[in-house]
Amino acid sequence: MKTTEIQHIAFIMDGNRRWAKKHALPAIAGHRKGAEKLIEIAKELKKTGIKYMTVYAFSTENWNREPAEVEGLMNLLEHYLDTSFKELQDNDVKIKFIGERYMLADNIIQKMNKIEQDTADNQSVELLIALSYGGRQEIVHAARQLAQKVADGKLSAEKIDMESFENCLYTAGVPDPDLLIRTSGEERISNYLLWQLAYTEFYFTKTLWPDINMAELNEILENYKNRERRYGKS
Numbered sequence: 001m002k003t004t005e006i007q008h009i010a011f012i013m014d015g016n017r018r019w020a021k022k023h024a025l026p027a028i029a030g031h032r033k034g035a036e037k038l039i040e041i042a043k044e045l046k047k048t049g050i051k052y053m054t055v056y057a058f059s060t061e062n063w064n065r066e067p068a069e070v071e072g073l074m075n076l077l078e079h080y081l082d083t084s085f086k087e088l089q090d091n092d093v094k095i096k097f098i099g100e101r102y103m104l105a106d107n108i109i110q111k112m113n114k115i116e117q118d119t120a121d122n123q124s125v126e127l128l129i130a131l132s133y134g135g136r137q138e139i140v141h142a143a144r145q146l147a148q149k150v151a152d153g154k155l156s157a158e159k160i161d162m163e164s165f166e167n168c169l170y171t172a173g174v175p176d177p178d179l180l181i182r183t184s185g186e187e188r189i190s191n192y193l194l195w196q197l198a199y200t201e202f203y204f205t206k207t208l209w210p211d212i213n214m215a216e217l218n219e220i221l222e223n224y225k226n227r228e229r230r231y232g233k234s
Contacts, residue, residue: 056192059132176200
């Protein structure tokens, strides 16, 4: 199905731990299955004509989880940075990481930077991975950048507008999501893309992220096509 009406789709990939519990497996097994699903969905969405995909991989709040789980997640991340992301690169996917990088280990940051460099010229779809990310933190980061520009005399306070603010966000140059999908039945946005989701359409499914498939996603995309987006107009 060709879905050119949607430029940008965002996901909150929820339910990995519940999937693991459901299958009597350790939590890390659910995260591993969820990472595999991300690779699969990114390749499939490329075929729909959607140009941008943003996924919530690890929030700033997730650092508060049990140390053993966080360590397992970081080890899993490093593994996929070394292996599966090459598969996306070969599928002409451009990869960009957004979030508070300074909170990550240096070796992981170096691998993230290399993947961004290696995929910079890919054009089929751009995959933004929100990693160590928080929406409020992103807004504070943008405000600090603007404040510094004012302090340096490069911008007057009177000239600050929505465009100048958006240019300081991690998603600068990327259109706002048309559709947000959250899996696992939760119905909240959990500090995700707070500025960018102002007029985004939401869809909540009870399906756990590792169980999502393109058949269900195609149904969701059809649901979206039947919605009327008014952007505040009557």
